[in-house]
Every structure is written in C-alpha cells, then in structure tokens.
Amino acid sequence: MDVLKKVPVNEQDPTVRINNFEEVCLGYTIDEAVAEAARCIQCKNPKCVKGCPVSIDIPGFIKEIVNRDIVGAYKVINKYSALPAICGRVCPQETQCEQVCIRGIKGDPVSIGKLERFAADWARESNIKPKPPEKKNGRKVAVIGSGPAGLTCAKEMAELGYDVTIFEALHEPGGVLVYGIPEFRLPKESVVRPEIDNLRALGVRIETNVIVGKSVTIDELMDVEGFEAVFIGTGAGLPKFMGIPGENANGVFSANEYLTRSNLMKAFDESYDTPIITGKKVAVVGGGNVAMDAARTALRLGADVTIVYRRSEAELPARIEEVHHAKEEGIHFRLLTNPKEILVDDKGWVKGMRCIKMKLQDPDESGRRRPVEIEGSEFVLELDTVIMALGTSPNPLISSTTKGLKTDKYGCIVADEVTGVTSREGIFAGGDAVTGSATVILAMGAGKAAAKAMNQYLLSKASR
Numbered sequence: 001m002d003v004l005k006k007v008p009v010n011e012q013d014p015t016v017r018i019n020n021f022e023e024v025c026l027g028y029t030i031d032e033a034v035a036e037a038a039r040c041i042q043c044k045n046p047k048c049v050k051g052c053p054v055s056i057d058i059p060g061f062i063k064e065i066v067n068r069d070i071v072g073a074y075k076v077i078n079k080y081s082a083l084p085a086i087c088g089r090v091c092p093q094e095t096q097c098e099q100v101c102i103r104g105i106k107g108d109p110v111s112i113g114k115l116e117r118f119a120a121d122w123a124r125e126s127n128i129k130p131k132p133p134e135k136k137n138g139r140k141v142a143v144i145g146s147g148p149a150g151l152t153c154a155k156e157m158a159e160l161g162y163d164v165t166i167f168e169a170l171h172e173p174g175g176v177l178v179y180g181i182p183e184f185r186l187p188k189e190s191v192v193r194p195e196i197d198n199l200r201a202l203g204v205r206i207e208t209n210v211i212v213g214k215s216v217t218i219d220e221l222m223d224v225e226g227f228e229a230v231f232i233g234t235g236a237g238l239p240k241f242m243g244i245p246g247e248n249a250n251g252v253f254s255a256n257e258y259l260t261r262s263n264l265m266k267a268f269d270e271s272y273d274t275p276i277i278t279g280k281k282v283a284v285v286g287g288g289n290v291a292m293d294a295a296r297t298a299l300r301l302g303a304d305v306t307i308v309y310r311r312s313e314a315e316l317p318a319r320i321e322e323v324h325h326a327k328e329e330g331i332h333f334r335l336l337t338n339p340k341e342i343l344v345d346d347k348g349w350v351k352g353m354r355c356i357k358m359k360l361q362d363p364d365e366s367g368r369r370r371p372v373e374i375e376g377s378e379f380v381l382e383l384d385t386v387i388m389a390l391g392t393s394p395n396p397l398i399s400s401t402t403k404g405l406k407t408d409k410y411g412c413i414v415a416d417e418v419t420g421v422t423s424r425e426g427i428f429a430g431g432d433a434v435t436g437s438a439t440v441i442l443a444m445g446a447g448k449a450a451a452k453a454m455n456q457y458l459l460s461k462a463s464r
Contacts, residue, residue, distance in 0.1 A: 004107025007036040009114055014328040018299055021183040021268050024325060025089070025114075030070070033118045037065035039103055040110050047100040048112060053445030054152075056080040058097060058112055065115060074123035077116060078130060082155035082199070083148060083177075083444065085124060085191050088117025090181060091441040092319050124194050132203045137161040139458060142227040144212045144398065147175020148440045149431030150233030151199060152447030153454070158202040160455055165227075166199075167210040172264060175235055176432075177440070179264040180256070182293050184300070185322075188263075213397035218405075222426065228461070229426045229454050232413060233447055236392040236432035242285070246342025247388070251277060251350035255286070255294040255389035262297050278303050279384030283353055285339055286389030287311065290437075292322040294387045295331050305331045306381065310338040310358050310371045336360070338371065340378065342386055353381045392437045402427070412436055420450030421457075428454050 010026040011017075017024055028036065040062045048058045057076055064073035077084045093099075093113035101109035141157050143150045146168040158164045172178050177192050186192060200206065212218060212234075221227045239254035241247050258276070266272035278301040284294050287309035295305045307326070309316065312335050316323055327333070336358045343352040357377035360369035399407045406414040406423040413422060413429040420428040430446030432438055 003039050003103075006039075006108040006111050007032050009111070014325075014330070017184065018329050021300060023187055024184050027121060028114055028118045030068070030118075030122075033065055033070075033115055034068060036111050037062045037115055040066075041103060043102050047102065048097040048110075051097040051100045052080075053096065053441045054080050054448055056097075056116075061119060062110070062112075062115060065119065070119055070122040071126060071128055073115075073119040074128060077119060078123075081116075081444070082152040082447075083195050083440075084116050085120035085195055086148075086177060086186065087441055087444070088113050088115075088120055089186050089191070090439075092439055094320060096441070121191075124191075129201045130198050132201065133159055133161045135161055136163060136203070139163065140165070140225075140227045141454065141458075142167060142218075142221050142230045144218070144230065144232045145169075145175055145234040145431075145433070146173035146196070146206060147233055147235045147431065147443065148177065149235070149433075149443035149447035149450075150175065150231065151196065152444040153231045153233060153428075153430070153451045154204045155199055155202060156448055156451030157454065158199065158204050160451075162455075162458075164203070165205045165207060167212050167216075167221075168206060168208045169211045169234075170264065171208050173206045173208060175233075179260040180290065180293070182259065182263055182297050183268070184296065185293065211397070213401040218398070218402045218427065229428065229458055231420070231447070231450055231454060232398060232422075232427065232429040232433055233431045233443070234394065234398055234433045235443075236394045236412075236437045238393045238395050238411075239388065240390045240392060241388055242339060242390065244339055244341055246344050246350070246353075249342055249344040249350050250348050251279060251384055252342060252386045252388065253277075255284070255290045255387050256392060258294050258387050259290070259297065262301075268297070268301060276301070277385065279350075280304060281383045282306070282385040282387060283308050283334075283339075283381060283383050284387045284389055285309075286391075287316040287318055288389065288391070289318045289322055290391075291389035292318045292326050294389050296326055296329060298385070298387065299329055299331060303385065306334055307331060308334045308337050308339060308353075308355065308381075310336065311368060312336055312360060315360075315368045334381070336371070338373070339386075343380065350384055350386055352383050353386060355379055355381060392432070394433045394436070398433070410436060416453075418449060419453035420446060421453060426457065 061073040061076040098109040265274040267274040267276035282303040358371040364370040431443030
C-alpha cells in the first residue's frame with residue numbers, strides 16, 4: 001500500500017447515477033477504512049483538531065478504527081459531534097481538518113471525513129444509541145429551528161440535564177438537512193432521521209409545525225411557558241435574487257424552492273403528488289454548493305443543465321468534490337458569465353437569458369478577484385427554466401416579533417461570535433441566522449459554543 005495516497009472510495013458510475021437519486025458515494029468497507037486510518041501518523045500536536053469547528057478528537061477516533069474498534073471510534077466522535085454521519089458526508093473537510101493534516105504535506109491528507117462517516121454508519125447499523133443523562137435538573141430551555149445549529153445546541157444541553165424542546169416550523173425536523181441537501185448527497189431516511197432520533201433518545205422533544213413569531217413568540221415562551229433560555233438557530237431561508245428584468249417570469253425558481261420541492265416534498269418521486277416544473281434546458285445561476293445541488297437535481301429530473309457563474313473555476317465556492325461530480329455527470333459550466341436579463345415569451349414563460357462575458361481584476365472585499373463586464377460580449381442562452389442560487393438571508397419573522405433583539409443591516413441577528421449572546425438576556429443565537437448562509441459544520445460549531453454559554457448563564461442565574 002502506498003501510504004502517500006488515499007484509499008479510494010467507491011462511487012456510483014456517473015452514467016448510472018444520473019438516472020437515480022441514490023447516494024453517489026458508497027463509503028468504505030471495514031478493511032478499506034482500517035487501511036486509510038493506518039495512514040494517520042498520530043501527531044503529538046494534531047492540527048486537524050484545531051481545524052475542526054467542533055474540535056473532534058480526530059487522532060483518537062482514527063486510532064480506534066485502526067484497532068478495529070469501530071463502536072469505540074463512534075463513541076469518541078459522539079463526545080464532540082451531534083451529527084457525525086451527516087458531517088462525514090457534507091462537511092468541507094478539504095478546507096478544514098484535512099487541509100492542515102500533516103500527512104498531506106507529502107502526499108494526500110487522511111480521508112478524515114470518509115472515516116467519520118464510516119464510524120457513524122457502523123454505529124447506526126449496529127443500533128448504538130446514546131444514553132440520556134442519569135439526572136435531569138428540571139430546567140427548561142427552548143431551541144428555535146431544527147437545523148444543524150439547533151440540533152447541536154439541543155444535544156449539548158440535553159446531555160447537561162436540561163429539559164430541551166425544539167420548535168420547528170416545517171412538518172419534518174432537520175432544517176436544511178432535509179429541505180436543502182439532495183438525497184444523492186445526504187439520504188434522509190437512512191442517515192438524517194436516525195441522527196435526529198439519537199437526540200430524541202437523549203430526551204429532546206421536537207414540536208413540528210410551530211412557526212415561532214406566528215404560532216407563539218419567544219417572549220411568550222419565556223414569560224408564559226417558563227423557558228429560562230432560548231437558542232435561535234433558524235438559519236437563512238430567504239432567497240436572494242439579482243434584480244434583473246424577467247426574474248418574475250414563469251419558470252424562474254429560487255434554489256430554495258426548487259430543492260425544497262424535490263427534497264422535502266419528494267417531487268423526484270412519481271408516487272408523490274408534488275409538481276415541479278423541470279424544463280428541457282435549465283440554467284442555474286451561482287457557483288456554490290447549493291448551485292451544484294440544484295443543477296444535479298435538475299439533471300436527474302431530465303434536463304440539460306448549465307451552471308452560469310461570473311468568476312472562473314478557481315473562485316467557485318462549491319466543494320471541489322461537488323464540482324467534480326457535476327462535471328462527471330455532464331453538467332455544462334458557463335464561467336466568467338453574468339446574466340443581464342431573463343427573456344420571456346408572450347405567455348410569460350422563460351425563453352432565454354441574455355448574458356455578458358466577464359473578466360477578472362484585483363480581489364474585492366471577499367478576497368476573490370473582482371469580475372467586470374467585457375463590453376460588446378453579450379449573447380443569449382436559449383432556456384426554459386432558470387434557478388437562482390445566489391445565497392440566502394435570515395427570515396425577519398423572529399427578529400420582528402421579539403422585543404429588544406438587535407439585527408444588522410443584512411437582517412442577521414447580532415450575537416457574540418464566540419458565545420452566541422444576543423442583545424436580549426437569556427436569548428442566544430448561532431448559525432446562518434447570525435452569519436448568513438454558511439456550512440453545516442460552522443452552524444454546528446456555533447450551536448455548541450452557544451450551549452456552553454447558555455449553561456454558564458443558567459448556572460449563574462441560579463446562584464443569584
């Protein structure tokens with residue numbers, strides 16, 4: 001075995017997977033996982049741990065895999081992460097733990113994410129369940145939103161003995177994990193639901209179909225229902241648009257709507273009565289993971305798909321793996337291209353998109369090279385569907401119905417970046433509701449940090 005090279009992971013063949021919504025990556029076998037884990041050199045000062053937003057003891061769980069104690073590996077991970085099977089699939093390890101792996105200096109870094117997934121899947125298949133705390137402290141805390149930030153905060157607080165209730169607006173818990181990420185990247189029945197069930201095993205209650213700000217306010221939860229502290233992890237579900245002519249035409253979707261119809265409402269499954277328009281020629285505007293998810297979903301629904309992005313491939317914010325999979329599946333990329341207008345027929349339906357070519361200049365405030373238009377380079381793409389994947393912002397419902405809760409100019413809740421403390425005593429916030437759209441693992445890190453601060457707050461409150 002060449003210790004400088006990763007043990008490859010089996011995947012569905014591209015020509016097969018474009019016709020189904022089954023998971024693309026098939027994961028390691030136990031022998032493959034042990035071989036990959038053996039590549040870890042067990043650093044005395046493991047940089048990978050510092051690169052992990054939830055500070056998993058990565059050498060610790062990898063060592064257990066080498067010893068073929070997979071349940072032991074899972075138990076190590078479970079001390080730090082609420083959602084290991086999910087993170088092993090969607091976390092951008094290549095820019096976090098794996099980016100700083102010492103093995104990666106000369107050769108490939110250890111496949112930390114694939115090993116985390118393997119351990120979590122093994123534990124699930126072995127029916128390993130977390131045990132609830134032996135004693136409850138009788139104190140109530142509320143978590144608003146059941147996405148990665150909320151689920152993580154709930155787990156941490158439940159393990160400390162608090163009586164935790166999650167309030168979720170949709171009919172299924174999971175937030176972006178169920179409505180935003182497609183089945184072929186993150187299976188719902190076999191992966192997401194069991195992870196959420198693990199929280200229920202800890203004693204966490206989840207109330208769905210509760211729109212906080214409409215069904216009940218945070219002030220009512222605290223003043224009437226007796227919740228001593230609240231964590232807001234409502235994410236950023238309000239889609240952004242470009243403001244160009246034609247965006248209101250029939251056949252223009254936000255990626256949020258498109259993915260929610262497919263993922264949560266099962267529009268891809270013919271046995272579900274959930275209509276979704278998928279044209280023959282689809283353009284997805286944007287270059288992030290959501291854009292890749294929307295494009296690969298439209299492809300599986302029968303469309304010829306083109307991603308339109310105003311910068312070059314080097315600036316694509318999507319994970320390298322997702323871009324690679326999209327290319328393998330036959331998705332076209334129109335890079336250094338920006339839409340100017342969506343063209344509409346006399347019945348109000350999309351018939352094309354007028355675009356202009358771009359060139360890159362010096363980096364802008366985001367650190368990426370700034371795109372500028374090339375005069376006289378306009379052209380038309382013939383299309384019948386456009387999906388806008390341009391990012392999201394928080395829904396203002398929570399902030400507008402909670403007294404004294406400050407927000408910034410983008411509508412994000414103002415909270416301390418370390419503790420999640422907001423302008424209201426007893427109210428904490430984290431994840432996309434604070435930062436705007438980001439990654440699952442960063443939201444989890446925020447939920448974990450806020451739980452620590454929330455516990456300290458409640459302990460100090462009790463001693464007053």
